[in-house]
Amino acid sequence: VIQQTVKNQDELARYLGVTRLTVHRALNGQPGVGQAKRQKIVQAARDLGYRPNAAARATVTGRFNAAALVLSTQSGRSTLFPGLVAGAADALAAHDMHLSIARLPDEKLTDEGYMPRVLREWTVDGLLINYNQEIPDRLVELVQRHRIPSIWINSKQPADCVYPDDFGGGLQATERLLALGHRRIAFLSFSRPQHYSGADRLGGYEQAMRAMGLTPLPVLRPARGNKLDATGDDLRPLTSEVLQGSERPTAVLTNGVREAVALMHAAAWLHLEVPRDLSIASFAESVEDDAVVPLSKMRITRTDLGRLAVKMLLEKWSCGLCRGRASPPCSRCLSRRGAVARCPVPAGAGRRT
Amino acid sequence: VIQQTVKNQDELARYLGVTRLTVHRALNGQPGVGQAKRQKIVQAARDLGYRPNAAARATVTGRFNAAALVLSTQSGRSTLFPGLVAGAADALAAHDMHLSIARLPDEKLTDEGYMPRVLREWTVDGLLINYNQEIPDRLVELVQRHRIPSIWINSKQPADCVYPDDFGGGLQATERLLALGHRRIAFLSFSRPQHYSGADRLGGYEQAMRAMGLTPLPVLRPARGNKLDATGDDLRPLTSEVLQGSERPTAVLTNGVREAVALMHAAAWLHLEVPRDLSIASFAESVEDDAVVPLSKMRITRTDLGRLAVKMLLEKWSCGLCRGRASPPCSRCLSRRGAVARCPVPAGAGRRT
DNA sequence: CTGAAAGCGCTTACAG
DNA sequence: CTGAAAGCGCTTACAG
Numbered sequence: 001v002i003q004q005t006v007k008n009q010d011e012l013a014r015y016l017g018v019t020r021l022t023v024h025r026a027l028n029g030q031p032g033v034g035q036a037k038r039q040k041i042v043q044a045a046r047d048l049g050y051r052p053n054a055a056a057r058a059t060v061t062g063r064f065n066a067a068a069l070v071l072s073t074q075s076g077r078s079t080l081f082p083g084l085v086a087g088a089a090d091a092l093a094a095h096d097m098h099l100s101i102a103r104l105p106d107e108k109l110t111d112e113g114y115m116p117r118v119l120r121e122w123t124v125d126g127l128l129i130n131y132n133q134e135i136p137d138r139l140v141e142l143v144q145r146h147r148i149p150s151i152w153i154n155s156k157q158p159a160d161c162v163y164p165d166d167f168g169g170g171l172q173a174t175e176r177l178l179a180l181g182h183r184r185i186a187f188l189s190f191s192r193p194q195h196y197s198g199a200d201r202l203g204g205y206e207q208a209m210r211a212m213g214l215t216p217l218p219v220l221r222p223a224r225g226n227k228l229d230a231t232g233d234d235l236r237p238l239t240s241e242v243l244q245g246s247e248r249p250t251a252v253l254t255n256g257v258r259e260a261v262a263l264m265h266a267a268a269w270l271h272l273e274v275p276r277d278l279s280i281a282s283f284a285e286s287v288e289d290d291a292v293v294p295l296s297k298m299r300i301t302r303t304d305l306g307r308l309a310v311k312m313l314l315e316k317w318s319c320g321l322c323r324g325r326a327s328p329p330c331s332r333c334l335s336r337r338g339a340v341a342r343c344p345v346p347a348g349a350g351r352r353t
Numbered sequence: 354v355i356q357q358t359v360k361n362q363d364e365l366a367r368y369l370g371v372t373r374l375t376v377h378r379a380l381n382g383q384p385g386v387g388q389a390k391r392q393k394i395v396q397a398a399r400d401l402g403y404r405p406n407a408a409a410r411a412t413v414t415g416r417f418n419a420a421a422l423v424l425s426t427q428s429g430r431s432t433l434f435p436g437l438v439a440g441a442a443d444a445l446a447a448h449d450m451h452l453s454i455a456r457l458p459d460e461k462l463t464d465e466g467y468m469p470r471v472l473r474e475w476t477v478d479g480l481l482i483n484y485n486q487e488i489p490d491r492l493v494e495l496v497q498r499h500r501i502p503s504i505w506i507n508s509k510q511p512a513d514c515v516y517p518d519d520f521g522g523g524l525q526a527t528e529r530l531l532a533l534g535h536r537r538i539a540f541l542s543f544s545r546p547q548h549y550s551g552a553d554r555l556g557g558y559e560q561a562m563r564a565m566g567l568t569p570l571p572v573l574r575p576a577r578g579n580k581l582d583a584t585g586d587d588l589r590p591l592t593s594e595v596l597q598g599s600e601r602p603t604a605v606l607t608n609g610v611r612e613a614v615a616l617m618h619a620a621a622w623l624h625l626e627v628p629r630d631l632s633i634a635s636f637a638e639s640v641e642d643d644a645v646v647p648l649s650k651m652r653i654t655r656t657d658l659g660r661l662a663v664k665m666l667l668e669k670w671s672c673g674l675c676r677g678r679a680s681p682p683c684s685r686c687l688s689r690r691g692a693v694a695r696c697p698v699p700a701g702a703g704r705r706t
Numbered sequence: 707c708t709g710a711a712a713g714c715g716c717t718t719a720c721a722g
Numbered sequence: 723c724t725g726a727a728a729g730c731g732c733t734t735a736c737a738g
Contacts, residue, residue, distance in 0.1 A: 360715095361714095361715055361716085362715070362716070363715075363716095373715095373716090374717095377716075377717070381717090405715085405716075406714085406715055406716070408714090408715085408716090409714070409715035409716040409717090410715080410716055410717075411716090412714090412715080412716070412717095413715085413716055413717045413718080414716085414717070414718095
């Protein structure tokens, strides 16, 4: 199958016997082309496989139609959740935009000279910063000072951030266990205390317990609790001990699948059936996690998180005129008022001076 | 700290009192600039924070200096391994290139009209296709026919593909268990039989067993073995049964962490200590996996895989002249012979006609 | 409603 | 070794 193709607006215009300019207007929904002619051009573009050259467009508009997912090169500090990537990529694609991966070392992220040009360097209009732990203060400051359109992912910031409702999750999970009649409910966590999510889940648990007039049990943490490499060998004594004696919890809320697995292992050793003898509830990311641990779970939908982050970034990109708010319209929107579907200028970036 | 900055070659040239062209040559390592002048320009570019506008460069060269990681929108068909992303992104960054995420539905991937323009659409020079399961034949054909520079990831193709040595892994793991004195070694798998890796790991296991004059035991698969949502409830009867009786295996090689976890659970129930009473070896992706299951593992380093994929892609991009092979040099390399570090034209794509 | 001209920032021939 | 000119494909004023 040989198919006629056209590689730029010029060829397409020549093919149709119109001006390059008319083609441009028809394809970009700008006024100045008649209905019939416009439709004909749009159809021809489709038939001949015309696709705009994104690079050329970026050169003149100063926009790249892309966002970067920023990751630390220290992988422990930036967990890459597949669902997050999918959600962000799809949300961007819905606006004809792309997602790039930018793995950056701290030297660059905290370099006064690098930050202002990070956007052009990565050919993006904004950042989705997926730096979750031990975020350098300087990074936060530089992003703000240089007004780089950014959304923080999975970390709590004063503004422009998205993260799952871990507190609500802990609350709900505990409430469900309480509704099932459990009273001795414990919280088990091996995670680094640094990340807010552990604290929030625990906080939700504690609030739910207190709301029932119960005293939260002491949090179960292994001795080497702040080490990620805690192994099952270390854990069985702890988890086994927890499950013995007449005062043992009848239900345990675990911070993650890892904890749940270790706990189930200990339970099996003691011949406790789940959930008959012991209820376990956990936070889980993916469907696959279910296969390992058959238990109640609070599902964290990272896909929605990615979508939300992109939505917020899109809002940052539009000027006041476009989003109908009080902030001043950018020069470009002013100049072609009425015809604008989306603000052509990223706020605070890419603006020509 | 206010820092003087420069936004394009023109400004930099004016600042230094030289031509735009001289700046370009100095910065791109092209001949025609004196040593002293070149160094001065390079230093000034650094001091003034000059970064080339990648979009403008792409417009004229026809190269984007980027690759796309292609994923199916059906997430089961494209597992996104964080290590892979990191490896690919870093390897590209080492060449001043970027990684984009392209999630594409089958309709597009198998569309005769879409494929030829996929590169310009995503502003990339080539594809890292991370489509692992149920790959549409048509996709393979289109990629080949339209000569889109591509490397297939985690799937076996006639050419241009990278995947871990699962066969060798199965072989080595089994040999190690044999060396420890085990003879009754079983292979446990819950994975979909569709993906080659399961078959290869099993194949390696079988070969190692036969090499010792042993007959491989029948593969252990749960009844719902080709369903990813098999839960622990289904698995305990199977795994428990496996571990009972005088003929029980003394060691089990598992296809993944999920299987290993289920097996450990069953072992705990039967009060079998690992590794005293039962050795378990497994394939594992990440360090975190270790925390759940303290056992021997064949580490699959996806980082290396990502790096290798990029290396192969870089080779595809260079013409014969640049890589010193027999294939014909591209027109651009011919025209500036001697000065070229890397071929400026992606093979089979982006070539101007 | 339509067009001729200028420009984005860069690279590539071609001429000295 | 150095420069003036033309071009990449697109968008944006400005003039009819």
